[in-house]
Amino acid sequence: MAANSQFAIAVHVLTILAKSGDERVKSDYIAGSVNTNPVVIRRLLSNLQEAGLVVSQVGAAGGTSLARQPKDIRLSEVYKALPCGEVFALHSKEPNRDCPVGRNMAAFLCGLQKEIDKSIEERLRQYTLRDVLERIDEA
C-alpha cells in the first residue's frame, strides 16, 4: 500500500462526480464507492479543489461537485493537482563528492526527471474526463 494510489482514486472520484452532474456528492458516499475512509476522500478533494477542478461546500446539504464540464477536465490536470512523487527518486544520500561521476549526476538526473514528467503530462492531456466516462460506460 506504499505506492501512490491517489491518481487512481482521483480519477475514480471525479468520474463519480461527473455522473452526478450538478448534485453535490458527500464524502461519505464517495468513500463507500471507492471503499475507503471519508477522510481519505476529503483530503484528496482538498487537492482537487485547490487545482480548481471541483467545488466543495461545507455544512448541511454540503458536498462536492465538478467545477467544470467533464469535457473540460484533462487527466493531466488531475495528475498535476496531486502531490505525487516523481517517477524515480534521486539518490537519498548525496553521492561522494570525490567521485567525478557523482558530482554531475544529480543535475543530469534532475533534468531527465523533468523530461519524463513532461512526457507523462502530454500523454494524460489526451484524455478528458468525458473520455473516461465513455470508456467506463461502454465496457
Place this chain on the structure above:
Amino acid sequence: MAANSQFAIAVHVLTILAKSGDERVKSDYIAGSVNTNPVVIRRLLSNLQEAGLVVSQVGAAGGTSLARQPKDIRLSEVYKALPCGEVFALHSKEPNRDCPVGRNMAAFLCGLQKEIDKSIEERLRQYTLRDVLERIDEA
C-alpha cells in the same frame, strides 16, 4: 527514503563502469562512490546482469564491467531492468462492486498505466550511456 532511487543509482553505477572500460570494478569501490552499502550495489548489479547489461565475475580479482559499449546501452533498458513500480498505483482495496463506476475503473486505469509506461520508455530510449557520459563530462 521510501521512493525508489534504484534507477538513479543504476545510471550512476553504469556510468562508473563505462568510465572504467574493460577493467572490472568491485562493489566496494562503487559503493564508496555512490555513498551506500556494497550489498545495495550488488543487489542492483544482480538486476542489471539479468538484463544483460553488465557482466560480473566472482572470486578474487572479481568485479563487474559493462556487457556492451556505452553507445549500445539505452536508458530504457536500464529502466526495464529494474523492478521499479508503476507511475501510479491502482486502488489498494478493490472498489465497491455495487458502484458502476468502480467496476470498470480498474481496467481503464490499467490500460492507462501501460500507455504511460510506454511513453517513459520511449523517452528514455533516446539516451544511451554514452550520452550520459558526455553530459557528465561537459558539465
Place this chain on the structure above:
DNA sequence: ACCTTTTGTAACTCCTTTTGATACAGTTTA
C-alpha cells in the same frame, strides 16, 4: 436561536516498502 449535517484538518497508529547492515556460502586467483 438551536440542532443537525457535513467539510476541513490535525494527530495518531498501522502497514508496506526501501535502504542499510551483518553474516556467510561459494568461487576464483595466486
Place this chain on the structure above:
DNA sequence: TAAACTGTATCAAAAGGAGTTACAAAAGGT
C-alpha cells in the same frame, strides 16, 4: 590453502501512505 570477491539470506531502521478518530467551523432546516 589463504585471500579476495560476488551472491544472497536475513534482520533492523527509516520513511511514507493509508486508515482512523476526533473535533472545530460552517451552513441549512425547523
